[in-house]
Amino acid sequence: MRFQKTFVVLTGLTIAVSAMGDDIIDFSSAVPKWSDDNMSGVAQMIETSIEGDAFIVCYQQTTGTNYVFAVNDSVTGELEDVAALSAMEIYGLAYSSSVERLAISFLDLQGVPKTILFGTDGLPMRTFSGTSMVAFDSSGVSMAVAGAGSPYVEVASLSTGESTRVFVCELPMTTPNSIAIATENDGSEGVVGAVGEMGSMTVWDLPTGDTLFTHFTVGDGDMVSIAFAPGCTYVGGGGEGEEAAFDADNATLSVFALPGSGEVTGQRVYHGELEQNIAEKIHFTASEEQLLVSGRTDSTLSVTAIDWREETTAPVQIVLDNGDTEAVNDFAFSVQEMVWATAGTNGVMAFVPETGSECPEDLDGNGVIDGGDLAQLLGEWQGSNAASDFDGNGIVDGADLSALLAAWGACGS
Numbered sequence: 001m002r003f004q005k006t007f008v009v010l011t012g013l014t015i016a017v018s019a020m021g022d023d024i025i026d027f028s029s030a031v032p033k034w035s036d037d038n039m040s041g042v043a044q045m046i047e048t049s050i051e052g053d054a055f056i057v058c059y060q061q062t063t064g065t066n067y068v069f070a071v072n073d074s075v076t077g078e079l080e081d082v083a084a085l086s087a088m089e090i091y092g093l094a095y096s097s098s099v100e101r102l103a104i105s106f107l108d109l110q111g112v113p114k115t116i117l118f119g120t121d122g123l124p125m126r127t128f129s130g131t132s133m134v135a136f137d138s139s140g141v142s143m144a145v146a147g148a149g150s151p152y153v154e155v156a157s158l159s160t161g162e163s164t165r166v167f168v169c170e171l172p173m174t175t176p177n178s179i180a181i182a183t184e185n186d187g188s189e190g191v192v193g194a195v196g197e198m199g200s201m202t203v204w205d206l207p208t209g210d211t212l213f214t215h216f217t218v219g220d221g222d223m224v225s226i227a228f229a230p231g232c233t234y235v236g237g238g239g240e241g242e243e244a245a246f247d248a249d250n251a252t253l254s255v256f257a258l259p260g261s262g263e264v265t266g267q268r269v270y271h272g273e274l275e276q277n278i279a280e281k282i283h284f285t286a287s288e289e290q291l292l293v294s295g296r297t298d299s300t301l302s303v304t305a306i307d308w309r310e311e312t313t314a315p316v317q318i319v320l321d322n323g324d325t326e327a328v329n330d331f332a333f334s335v336q337e338m339v340w341a342t343a344g345t346n347g348v349m350a351f352v353p354e355t356g357s358e359c360p361e362d363l364d365g366n367g368v369i370d371g372g373d374l375a376q377l378l379g380e381w382q383g384s385n386a387a388s389d390f391d392g393n394g395i396v397d398g399a400d401l402s403a404l405l406a407a408w409g410a411c412g413s
Helices: 024-028 371-379 398-406
Strands: 030-036 042-048 054-060 066-073 079-086 089-096 101-107 113-118 124-129 133-136 142-146 152-157 163-168 178-184 189-195 201-205 211-215 223-228 234-239 251-257 268-274 278-284 290-297 300-307 312-315 328-334 339-344 347-353
Touching: 024 300, 024 312, 042 089, 042 339, 042 347, 054 089, 054 339, 054 347, 066 089, 066 101, 079 101, 089 133, 101 133, 101 142, 124 152, 133 178, 142 178, 142 189, 152 189, 163 189, 178 223, 189 223, 189 234, 201 234, 201 251, 211 251, 223 278, 234 278, 234 290, 251 278, 251 290, 268 300, 278 328, 290 328, 300 328, 371 398
Parallel strands: 042 328
Antiparallel strands: 030 347, 042 054, 054 066, 066 079, 089 101, 101 113, 113 124, 133 142, 142 152, 152 163, 178 189, 189 201, 201 211, 223 234, 234 251, 251 268, 278 290, 290 300, 300 312, 328 339, 339 347
């Protein structure tokens, strides 16, 4: 799918794994990786491609109903694809670079919620009416959609858009707040999950359609986010807070065992409180024990790194470009590249943990400081991209070129 430097006009509408740090404290010290403030509009939403090689960003234009979607390489920040859509509101995004699929959930200009799956040519493959949330599985085999006000979660083939299964949320979950899907072994194994009111969560086995477990606890606050751990061993759910065990103003995180965990399926193995008001997104890291949970502390975006087995937490550093004048609207994390990014009024800013930046001169992340890094630095000459500004003086200049040439060769050699 190539949208580079063009806008796709829709009918009736105008649209190599890096090692994880051993300690979650690594996330408390951010090193700038790259930034992009070249797109018009405000960056309202950001998601990671299922391969982790890109971030897809939704920009709201000044008209309010026109949105631009840009795809940035997660390592270099290079702009790869652009698309456009007219809508009243954008609800969700999902993107795969390997199978070349993009899905957007939105409220159209007639007030109808829908999700459109786009193919390799950038044209719609299928429209799912009445849906307001979408998720791709990490294998690029299946996708799931659901809608607020409906108990149904539909699974479809990512290659064709054809439906393969429909799941029904079990009481007390009358409608999901968030959904997730994960597959393994080319889609022969997998799970689908949904979370909703009263701390409810239901997880289904994708191949058989059987319910693996349903959980709810009277007194739990609503769950609003869900994610599966690597290997589909555990599932995490983020809540808005509860009155029973914790401060009702604080978000909660629960982790439940799946069949591959070696524990009792559906057992809640962790339940804890976070110092933020809501847990809007959950990202598992390369470890099934560690997660990043993004949400809000009052009106400010905050992200917590947590090791649920050790019951330890650390704040993920969110760096503002212009002091307190920038509004940060959303957060995304690439576990494959160990890069996190924020979207806000000043565009997109990407960071890596301090311990994950042994060779800042390796701009393209290939483990070698070579001609590719030199070309990228020269392409940003006299600019302000933080990733290439090694001495932090606010401009890419001769001092940064000297630093790159001095580091020439294999990273760490």
